[in-house]
Amino acid sequence: MSSINCFRTAKAPLQTFASVSRFRYSPNGLVSVLRRKSSPSFVTLRVVSSMAYEKELDAAKKAASLAARLCQKVQKALLQSDVQSKSDKSPVTVADYGSQAVVSIVLERELTSEPFSLVAEEDSADLRKDGSEDLLERITKLVNDTLATEDLTKAIDSTLTTDDLLRAIDCGTSEGGPNGRHWVLDPIDGTKGFLRGDQYAVALGLLEKGKVVLGVLACPNLPLASIAGTKNSSSSSEETGCLFYARIGSGTYMQPLDSKSKPVKVNVSSVENPEEASFFESFEGAHSLHDLSSSIANKLGVKAPPVRIDSQAKYGALSRGDGAIYLRFPHKGYREKIWDHVAGAIVVTEAGGIVTDAGGKPLDFSKGKYLDLDTGIIVANEKLMPLLLKAVRDSIAEQEKASSL
Numbered sequence: 001m002s003s004i005n006c007f008r009t010a011k012a013p014l015q016t017f018a019s020v021s022r023f024r025y026s027p028n029g030l031v032s033v034l035r036r037k038s039s040p041s042f043v044t045l046r047v048v049s050s051m052a053y054e055k056e057l058d059a060a061k062k063a064a065s066l067a068a069r070l071c072q073k074v075q076k077a078l079l080q081s082d083v084q085s086k087s088d089k090s091p092v093t094v095a096d097y098g099s100q101a102v103v104s105i106v107l108e109r110e111l112t113s114e115p116f117s118l119v120a121e122e123d124s125a126d127l128r129k130d131g132s133e134d135l136l137e138r139i140t141k142l143v144n145d146t147l148a149t150e151d152l153t154k155a156i157d158s159t160l161t162t163d164d165l166l167r168a169i170d171c172g173t174s175e176g177g178p179n180g181r182h183w184v185l186d187p188i189d190g191t192k193g194f195l196r197g198d199q200y201a202v203a204l205g206l207l208e209k210g211k212v213v214l215g216v217l218a219c220p221n222l223p224l225a226s227i228a229g230t231k232n233s234s235s236s237s238e239e240t241g242c243l244f245y246a247r248i249g250s251g252t253y254m255q256p257l258d259s260k261s262k263p264v265k266v267n268v269s270s271v272e273n274p275e276e277a278s279f280f281e282s283f284e285g286a287h288s289l290h291d292l293s294s295s296i297a298n299k300l301g302v303k304a305p306p307v308r309i310d311s312q313a314k315y316g317a318l319s320r321g322d323g324a325i326y327l328r329f330p331h332k333g334y335r336e337k338i339w340d341h342v343a344g345a346i347v348v349t350e351a352g353g354i355v356t357d358a359g360g361k362p363l364d365f366s367k368g369k370y371l372d373l374d375t376g377i378i379v380a381n382e383k384l385m386p387l388l389l390k391a392v393r394d395s396i397a398e399q400e401k402a403s404s405l
């Protein structure tokens, strides 16, 4: 077992190190593992910096909050004509495109010093088709109005043209992958929830060499108060609008979306007895096998009915302990996208939760746009996870046996 002198900043110049192998996470921030040429078994962990990604996080919070402001405006005035159905039949709205443009413009202006790679859900193909001119004008106006409400460090020298808008939307065509730095954006996660007037989120994360290093979730319709015990949170009349954010090694925080009031550090539920636990799942039965989730919950001994809400707002609610478990089992053949989970995953893990696939493997965001995983995604705290994994295994085995008869 190689001895590791933890967290001493490497004194020797880098060339004496044979290799700087993969990054590791530590309470002190991102560390790199350095192996000396002279004694490869002796490694030095170098704290890359406990303040790593601070300016990226500030930019991400600003971008997601501004994009959420645009979405709130559209949701309020949502006209049926704003709903376009993309070739893949999922409804896409003016706000989806506007939100993606705002995020890429703000990130590019706030982080000028580095190459900018964005993996995002939307692209401009439908907006470039004949007959989309009016829609394009409306989105451009919406984005200009939204940007004008914020003093960006690099002021926008002139209002955006429709070409600028298309370019901003198409910034998001990176494929991601295991090398370098990639922003990952879902401009509106939970489009169906958005159209229904329920939960949705602007979800923005950052990958460094395939690992999530920061995430922001802007959840305009999520109540600031806990939604524990509610069925799907949309009936609440309390103050709504939450911004969750997390940076590797630095915990998860939540603040009201529209105010500068002090953020509070949040932690996942500490429930150890499954009978006292509650679980979250997709509102949409088309997105997750509700019967499998309920059989797992029964096996686990969970008494409370599921809380069904749209989008990664579920990860935000879990990070502050509103529920203890999240179960997501897509129907056969569906491939999860990384933008549906990057931001939510780190918001939960930095709040003390565990996010894995149904086989207990951590999610691998380094393989491009898709998450190839075993069956589904499960989230719980450290105490419940072993029990949950067993209940998942047993339920899936039962279902496979029943379907083979």
Ligand SMILES: Nc1ncnc2c1ncn2[C@@H]1O[C@H](COP(=O)(O)O)[C@@H](OP(=O)(O)O)[C@H]1O
Pocket (backbone or CB within 6 Å): 090, 121, 186, 188, 189, 190, 191, 192, 193, 281, 282, 283, 284, 286, 287, 288, 309, 310, 311, 312, 330, 331, 334, 337, 340
């Ligand atoms: N058949 C399916 N199975 C699982 N997820 C699906 C799905 N069809 C769409 N989704 C994804 O589920 C996301 C919403 O998650 P949730 O079900 O938790 O609300 C959608 O994000 P968008 O709304 O950004 O398209 C979409 O990417």
Ligand SMILES: [Mg+2]
Pocket (backbone or CB within 6 Å): 090, 121, 191
């Ligand atoms: Mg979609």
Ligand SMILES: [Mg+2]
Pocket (backbone or CB within 6 Å): 186, 188, 189, 190, 339, 340
């Ligand atoms: Mg999504």
Ligand SMILES: [Mg+2]
Pocket (backbone or CB within 6 Å): 121, 186, 187, 188, 189, 190, 191
């Ligand atoms: Mg989306």
